[in-house]
Amino acid sequence: MSVRSVDIVVPVYTGVEETRRCLETALATADPAWARLVVVNDGSPDPEITALLRDFAGQHNGVVLLENAQNLGFVATANRGMQYDAERDVVLLNSDVEVANDWLHRLREAAYHHPRAGSLTPFANNATICSFPNFCKDNALLFGLDVAEIDRVFAEQFSAADAFEVPTGVGCCMYLRRDCLNEVGLFDVATFGRGYGEENDWCQRAQRAGWRNLHLANCFVYHKGGVSFADEQTPRVAKAMALLDERYPRYHAEIQAFIARDPARGARTGALLALLAGQPRPKILCLSHKLGGGAQQHVDELASLYAADALFVQLTPAVEGQTVTLSVFDAGVRLADGLHFSVDDEFDALVALLRELGIGRVHFHHTMGLHPRLWVLASALGCKHDLTIHDYYLINGNPTLTDADARFVGDDASDFDQRCAGHYPLPEGVSAEQWRASQGLLIEQAERVIFPSADCAARFQRFFPVRNAVTAWHPDFLASQPYPQPGWRHLPSRPLKVLVVGAISREKGADVLESVADELAASGLVEFHLLGYAYRALGRSVVTHGPYANAEAWSLIEAIAPDVVWFPAQWPETYSYTLSLALHLGLPVVVPDIGAFVERVSGRPLSTIMPWNTSTAQWVELWLRLARGEQPGSAPPSPVANPDASFYAGGYLAPVVSRKGVFAPGRIASLAANLHAGTPRLSRSERLLGLIWRISRHPLVARLVSWVPFRVQQAIKRRLSARPMHDIVR
Numbered sequence: 001m002s003v004r005s006v007d008i009v010v011p012v013y014t015g016v017e018e019t020r021r022c023l024e025t026a027l028a029t030a031d032p033a034w035a036r037l038v039v040v041n042d043g044s045p046d047p048e049i050t051a052l053l054r055d056f057a058g059q060h061n062g063v064v065l066l067e068n069a070q071n072l073g074f075v076a077t078a079n080r081g082m083q084y085d086a087e088r089d090v091v092l093l094n095s096d097v098e099v100a101n102d103w104l105h106r107l108r109e110a111a112y113h114h115p116r117a118g119s120l121t122p123f124a125n126n127a128t129i130c131s132f133p134n135f136c137k138d139n140a141l142l143f144g145l146d147v148a149e150i151d152r153v154f155a156e157q158f159s160a161a162d163a164f165e166v167p168t169g170v171g172c173c174m175y176l177r178r179d180c181l182n183e184v185g186l187f188d189v190a191t192f193g194r195g196y197g198e199e200n201d202w203c204q205r206a207q208r209a210g211w212r213n214l215h216l217a218n219c220f221v222y223h224k225g226g227v228s229f230a231d232e233q234t235p236r237v238a239k240a241m242a243l244l245d246e247r248y249p250r251y252h253a254e255i256q257a258f259i260a261r262d263p264a265r266g267a268r269t270g271a272l273l274a275l276l277a278g279q280p281r282p283k284i285l286c287l288s289h290k291l292g293g294g295a296q297q298h299v300d301e302l303a304s305l306y307a308a309d310a311l312f313v314q315l316t317p318a319v320e321g322q323t324v325t326l327s328v329f330d331a332g333v334r335l336a337d338g339l340h341f342s343v344d345d346e347f348d349a350l351v352a353l354l355r356e357l358g359i360g361r362v363h364f365h366h367t368m369g370l371h372p373r374l375w376v377l378a379s380a381l382g383c384k385h386d387l388t389i390h391d392y393y394l395i396n397g398n399p400t401l402t403d404a405d406a407r408f409v410g411d412d413a414s415d416f417d418q419r420c421a422g423h424y425p426l427p428e429g430v431s432a433e434q435w436r437a438s439q440g441l442l443i444e445q446a447e448r449v450i451f452p453s454a455d456c457a458a459r460f461q462r463f464f465p466v467r468n469a470v471t472a473w474h475p476d477f478l479a480s481q482p483y484p485q486p487g488w489r490h491l492p493s494r495p496l497k498v499l500v501v502g503a504i505s506r507e508k509g510a511d512v513l514e515s516v517a518d519e520l521a522a523s524g525l526v527e528f529h530l531l532g533y534a535y536r537a538l539g540r541s542v543v544t545h546g547p548y549a550n551a552e553a554w555s556l557i558e559a560i561a562p563d564v565v566w567f568p569a570q571w572p573e574t575y576s577y578t579l580s581l582a583l584h585l586g587l588p589v590v591v592p593d594i595g596a597f598v599e600r601v602s603g604r605p606l607s608t609i610m611p612w613n614t615s616t617a618q619w620v621e622l623w624l625r626l627a628r629g630e631q632p633g634s635a636p637p638s639p640v641a642n643p644d645a646s647f648y649a650g651g652y653l654a655p656v657v658s659r660k661g662v663f664a665p666g667r668i669a670s671l672a673a674n675l676h677a678g679t680p681r682l683s684r685s686e687r688l689l690g691l692i693w694r695i696s697r698h699p700l701v702a703r704l705v706s707w708v709p710f711r712v713q714q715a716i717k718r719r720l721s722a723r724p725m726h727d728i729v730r
Contacts, residue, residue, distance in 0.1 A: 003112050004089045004178055005034040006104060007064075009081030011074055011095065012041050016048045018096040018224055023056055025098045025147075027063065035104055036088075038064045040081045043071035073194030079186040087178065092199075094172040096224040097124070100148035101155065106219045107175045110160040118180035118211030119169040119203055122219035123154060123264075123271075127170040129255070130215050133272050134336045135262060138225055142275055142330055143311065147222040153274050157267075157665050158218035164263040166215045167207070167254040171199035172223040180211045191247075197240030204248045217267040265675055269337045270668030276328055277357045277661035282310040284656060285354060285381075287374060288365035290316050293503070294577050295365045295390040297550065298452075298474055302652075304332025305475050310653055313359065317369030324374070325676060326350075339674040343371035346674075351380045353671070358661030359383065364442065368393055375442050383657055384447040389456055390574055394439045395463050396432040398424035400571035406506030407570045408594060408612060411459065436463060447655065450647075452575035453596030454640040459572060472647035473600070476580050484586035486606040488631045490563040495527045496627040499562035501553070501578040502532045509568025510534040516568075516619040517541035525627040529560055553581055564588040564632065567597060570612060576600070588632050590622070602638035609635050 008026050012019050027037055037060075041053050050067075057065035066080060082090045091107065093099075103122065111117050123132040125139040132150075133142050142150060184205045192198040203213045244251050276283070286299045303312035312329040318340055327338040341350045354377070362378040362385040378385035391399035398420035403409050409419045417432035426435055443449060443464050451457035451471045461469070490496050504510040517528040521541040529543045531553070538544060548556055557565075565582040572595035579600060582589050589604075591597035592612035601607040610622065626632065644651070 003108065004087065005036070006091060006108060006175075007036050007038045007081070007085055007088045008091045008093055008104070009078065009084075010037065010039045010093050011077040011081060012039060012049060012053060013044050013071070013074075013077075013095075014046055014049065015096055015224075016046065016052060019049065020052060020056075021098050022093065022095050023063075025100060026093060027060060029099055029101065030104060032062055036062055036064065036085075038066065038081045038084050040066045040077045041068065042073070042077040043068045045071075073189075075187045075189045075192050075195050075198045078198075079189060082176070082181065082186060086182075089178045090176045090181065092171055092174045092176065094223065097173050098147050098222040099173070100146075100151045100221075103151060103219050103221060106155060106160065107216065110163055110214070110216050110218070111175055111177055113160040114163060114212065114214055116211050117163075117214050118177055118184070118206035118209075119213045120163070120175040120216045121166070121169040121214070122173055122216050122221055123268075124170070124172060124221045124223040126223040126225040127172055129166060129168075129258065130170050130264075132220065132268050133330065135265070135268065136259065137336075140331065141222060142272070143279060144308065144331075145275070147220065150271075150275065151220040153278065154220045154271050155218050157270050157274050157668075160216075160218065162217035162267060163214040164217070164267075166203075166213050167251065167258055168200040168203040169213050169215075172225075173221045174199060177211075180206055180209075184209055184211070191243060192240060196237055197244055200240075200244055200251070201247065204244075204251060215264055217264065217271075220271075265337060266668050266672055269339065269671075269675060270663070272328060272335065272337060273353075273357060273668070274663040274665075276311060276313070277663040279311055279358075280658060280660045282361065282653060282656040282658040283357060283359050283661075284310055284312050284361045284363055285359045285377070286312060286314045286363045286365055287367070287370060287377075288314065288316060289368040289370075290318075291368070294575060295388075297577055298388065298390065299365055300329075300332055300334075301474065301476055303329035305648065306653060307331045310656065313354075313357065315370075315374065320369040321371055324350075324370070326353075338676055339671060340676045341674060343373050347373055349674075351377070354381055356661050356663050356667070358659035360657035360659045361386070361655075363388065364446075366390060366393065367439075367442065368399075372438075379445075384655065385445065386448045386450060387442060387446040388450040388452070389460050390452070392460065392574075394436075394443070395460070396420050396424075396435055397426045400507045402507050402571050406511075408572060411462070440464070451643075454599055454643060455572060455594075455596050456574040470647055470651075471643040473643045473645070474575055474577070474580075475648035476577065477583075477600075478645070478648070479580075480584045483583045483604075486586045486588050486604070488563075488588060488606055490626070492627070492629045495525055496623065497527045497529065497561065497563045498623065499529045499531060499557065499560055499565050500568065501530075501557070501565065501581060503547075504530065504532060504534045506535060507569070507571045509570055510536070510538065512568040512570065512616070512619070513566075514538045514542060515616045516623070519616055519620045520623060523624070523627075526623045529562065531556055531560060550577075554585065557581060557585060557587075562587060564590060564606075564626065567591045569595065569597070571595070573597065590632065591635075598635070599638040599640045599642075601635040602640075602642075603635060605634045606632045607635040608632040 008030060010022060030037060039053055041050060044050055053065055057063045068077060078092055107120055111120055121130045123130055125132060125141055128136055131137055131139060133139055187198040188201055192201060207213060288295050288299055299314060314327045315324045318325045323340055323342050325338055325340045327334045359381055360383050362383060364385060364387045392401050393399045396417050401409055401420055402423050403419040404422040409416055413419060448468050448470050449466045451469060452474050454471050457469055457471045500513055518539060518541045520526045528541060531545045531548060533544060533547055565587050567579060569592050575596050579597060588606035589601060590608045590610060591601055593609050594612045598609060
């Protein structure tokens with residue numbers, strides 16, 4: 001079979017800088033002996049585009065410039081370029097795509113390696129079913145790398161043989177064999193007009209004619225997306241989808257089946273791990289529970305804060321005490337693809353992989369649900385480990401130190417452990433003393449034990465000696481230093497608006513909130529709002545706004561416009577990200593006198609500190625006073641020294657060892673059984689649980705649910721799903 005020369009066809013309409021980069025990289029990587037650049041100006045309204053294209057063609061021999069007398073749209077413009085030389089294969093390249101290295105050689109090699117290959121699409125950051133690193137997403141370039149470095153790893157890890165059959169190619173960068181074009185024809189201008197859906201239609205025609213559409217694993221390009229013909233895209237999408245459905249009734253079913261199968265998952269994961277291993281930046285392995293909340297938010301913020309200086313990986317329990325999921329962060333966000341391991345059966349394999357990746361530090365954020373064997377990971381990797389104390393689980397298995405009524409047991413209770421066990425029972429046959437002894441190794445061997453507040457450090461160290469304690473507020477408090485001074489904006493002529501924020505459990509004061517709101521409902525003087533949700537549906541006296549994403553919290557709070565933010569916590573919280581929201585926004589607060597709240601509002605105006613066990617009647621009295629014109633007072637200065645503000649500014653990364661790893665080509669094949677596809681879809685039982693949750697929000701149903709004992713509610717939830725509720729309701 002003779003191998004044809006290639007025309008790189010670039011239709012252009014807008015995007016001067018994107019087009020410049022596209023042409024420069026395409027020309028620099030094309031071998032003039034067999035590859036040529038054919039640029040088609042589709043009557044661009046931008047004179048800079050026309051000048052750029054004419055100058056470029058004039059300066060570079062062999063560049064063909066075609067100019068439409070009037071704007072024809074993408075489909076006709078692409079056809080004109082593909083018709084320019086009927087003897088050549090074609091690469092259709094969007095003008096907002098950048099290429100690198102010998103990308104075109106690899107595409108052409110694969111086109112003739114695979115029998116009846118009609119089209120080939122490489123990986124790209126923004127290419128739907130060919131996207132990397134996250135499948136079917138618009139991604140930034142991984143780890144802030146350039147396209148050449150990413151493409152080089154794909155070329156090293158995979159060969160021309162590594163390709164996956166797809167229902168359609170992706171038109172941002174698609175190689176088309178001339179033999180297939182001759183048989184199938186060009187894009188259908190009559191049906192798809194100015195564009196969108198034309199490459200899907202062409203690939204379906206090719207498939208029906210016995211040709212194959214392939215997704216090539218050993219090539220990567222950068223696609224900015226939505227530039228060259230962006231202004232007209234959105235209105236055409238629905239029409240194109242309807243046309244494809246009419247012409248190919250099984251097309252969308254084939255797409256969904258391909259997405260469910262996701263045959264390129266291994267290639268994406270292999271490239272991801274190879275890119276991770278090859279980076280010289282320090283790499284930190286975080287371990288935490290799967291319940292989200294503040295512990296996960298802190299891991300996320302560390303991965304985001306140090307994105308330019310370090311790389312983060314996380315192990316999270318899947319089946320509690322048995323399996324874990326390995327995920328990689330990019331710019332503070334966990335990527336979808338990863339691996340899962342059985343700790344009993346595959347601990348050595350996990351350690352071997354982490355060595356290959358170059359992990360230089362292990363950071364424990366929580367041990368709930370983790371197999372105890374993971375506690376020796378740092379030793380197995382030959383590195384040190386840190387431990388951050390996000391709650392009090394290590395003390396006696398009770399994260400909040402609350403009793404069966406979800407109220408703080410108290411530091412000096414003579415039956416402290418027994419009452420804590422009434423809420424969170426220890427494993428059968430294990431005493432609190434035995435539990436603490438079993439946690440000692442993790443604490444003793446930690447190079448640093450990090451406390452997010454002085455209160456947390458003092459309370460924890462009543463039970464464990466800590467030789468290298470670091471007390472440092474989470475880095476989010478630096479986001480708006482100095483905090484704005486709070487202002488009081490309530491007028492007695494309108495109801496006082498009180499806001500509670502977060503996923504409110506019994507320990508966080510959901511029952512207290514409802515009780516106080518019910519008492520004041522008839523007065524008309526106070527409105528209670530919950531941004532988030534409670535462990536059960538609250539009564540109509542509380543306006544519940546529902547779950548929120550952390551990134552939206554500031555704007556949502558500003559839209560609610562509260563007069564004061566209330567924290568009715570019944571346990572000594574170790575930090576409180578929701579308090580940070582109020583401080584960042586300069587809002588008055590009312591906080592309990594336990595946990596991190598006291599030190600974090602030390603000396604702050606319009607910040608009232610109340611006893612954590614304040615009665616409903618006393619709360620009613622406070623809110624009525626504020627509603628009638630009184631203002632919150634200033635918090636007294638805390639006697640506790642402020643935590644180390646410089647720790648996260650530089651100290652955190654200082655001792656982390658930087659190790660460049662090696663993830664060998666072909667290595668991913670040995671991990672095929674460990675692949676996972678990110679956050680799993682909801683199971684049937686989890687969809688049922690979500691439905692029950694939504695129904696339980698109705699006031700009548702909520703009243704019926706309130707009669708069901710809380711332990712029974714918990715048992716039902718655990719029977720239906722082991723996943724955290726916020727994963728199911730969002």
